[in-house]
Amino acid sequence: MNVKYxxxxxxxxxxxxxxxxxxxxGDSGVRSTEAVTVQVPPMSVREILFNxxxxxxxxxxxxxxxxxQENEEGTPIDPHSTRRERTVIRDISxxxxxxxxxxxxxxxxxxxxxxxxxxxxxxxLAQFSHLRSARDNTTAIFSPAALNMxxxxxxxxxxxxxxxxxxxxxxxxxxxxxxxxxxxxxxxNTSSNHVRVVVPQGTMFxxxxxxxxxxxVVKEDVWIDIQPGQTGNFPLPAFCANASGGAPSNxxxxxxxxxxxxxxxxxxxxDSMWRTTDSQRxxxxx
Numbered sequence: 001m002n003v004k005y006x007x008x009x010x011x012x013x014x015x016x017x018x019x020x021x022x023x024x025x026g027d028s029g030v031r032s033t034e035a036v037t038v039q040v041p042p043m044s045v046r047e048i049l050f051n052x053x054x055x056x057x058x059x060x061x062x063x064x065x066x067x068x069q070e071n072e073e074g075t076p077i078d079p080h081s082t083r084r085e086r087t088v089i090r091d092i093s094x095x096x097x098x099x100x101x102x103x104x105x106x107x108x109x110x111x112x113x114x115x116x117x118x119x120x121x122x123x124x125l126a127q128f129s130h131l132r133s134a135r136d137n138t139t140a141i142f143s144p145a146a147l148n149m150x151x152x153x154x155x156x157x158x159x160x161x162x163x164x165x166x167x168x169x170x171x172x173x174x175x176x177x178x179x180x181x182x183x184x185x186x187x188x189n190t191s192s193n194h195v196r197v198v199v200p201q202g203t204m205f206x207x208x209x210x211x212x213x214x215x216x217v218v219k220e221d222v223w224i225d226i227q228p229g230q231t232g233n234f235p236l237p238a239f240c241a242n243a244s245g246g247a248p249s250n251x252x253x254x255x256x257x258x259x260x261x262x263x264x265x266x267x268x269x270x271d272s273m274w275r276t277t278d279s280q281r282x283x284x285x286x
Contacts, residue, residue: 002049002057003030003049003052004026004049005048007045007046007047009043015039016039016040021035030053044063066084067086070087073087076108077107086143097126097286101123101126104123119163119257121256123210124258129142148263151259158198159255165191166193167195168190172254173251174205174250174251174252180237182216183218185199189228189229190229194228201267203217203258205253207254211246211251212246213247213285216240218238219239239267
């Protein structure tokens with residue numbers, strides 16, 4: 001049976017990583033029989049496989065977030081896009097954070113926003129684009145795929161149920177991080193049927209206001225059952241998604257349609273999540 005080592009590079013530059021001879025490979029009890037040197041692309045995790053004797057076999061890239069397409073200013077991006085692309089910003093006049101939010105609205109005109117349902121997504125993309133632009137020494141709005149996200153596609157998700165009128169999201173509050181109740185979501189079943197929905201692992205919640213505090217990402221799948229006409233408060237376990245921001249403190253949040261992808265061990269603990277999302281803590285949220 002093969003075992004694997006995950007060489008991680010959450011930085012915007014290529015890293016050369018050497019695994020020493022005799023290195024333990026996880027908890028398998030296998031040790032590498034020779035030194036292995038690999039290059040790990042920016043914002044990537046590379047798999048290095050070993051056989052049961054510790055002989056290195058194959059290496060491959062688990063996740064690659066390098067941008068492959070650059071658009072001119074104002075070019076819209078489909079929020080469902082699986083391309084790693086970005087739309088450059090030429091006009092950055094005025095407050096920088098406001099400029100990113102303004103340009104994100106321009107680039108994503110078809111992203112559904114519903115304040116009555118606490119559904120968003122524009123501000124999340126603006127903030128992550130702001131952070132990645134600072135890391136990449138550019139000024140651009142990025143596609144979800146370039147930010148290690150994808151558009152929610154599950155028909156049994158809480159986002160899908162809210163968009164289709166099965167439930168009403170009355171409020172969402174963020175308080176702290178890396179806890180079982182970092183997110184509190186108040187839901188009402190407005191239908192005449194029992195509703196069972198899931199908040200998938202990686203579901204992203206954004207701050208309703210650009211206040212310098214972190215966005216939140218759900219740690220694991222959470223299932224919610226709610227009876228017809230019932231209103232309930234549902235706690236969700238979540239990590240903070242931005243090491244350079246402050247901790248949420250009773251902050252109003254929006255549910256976004258974006259799900260963050262695991263880059264090997266992103267959901268193991270809070271530090272692992274921060275290494276995945278913010279490789280440079282000196283790049284500030286605002």
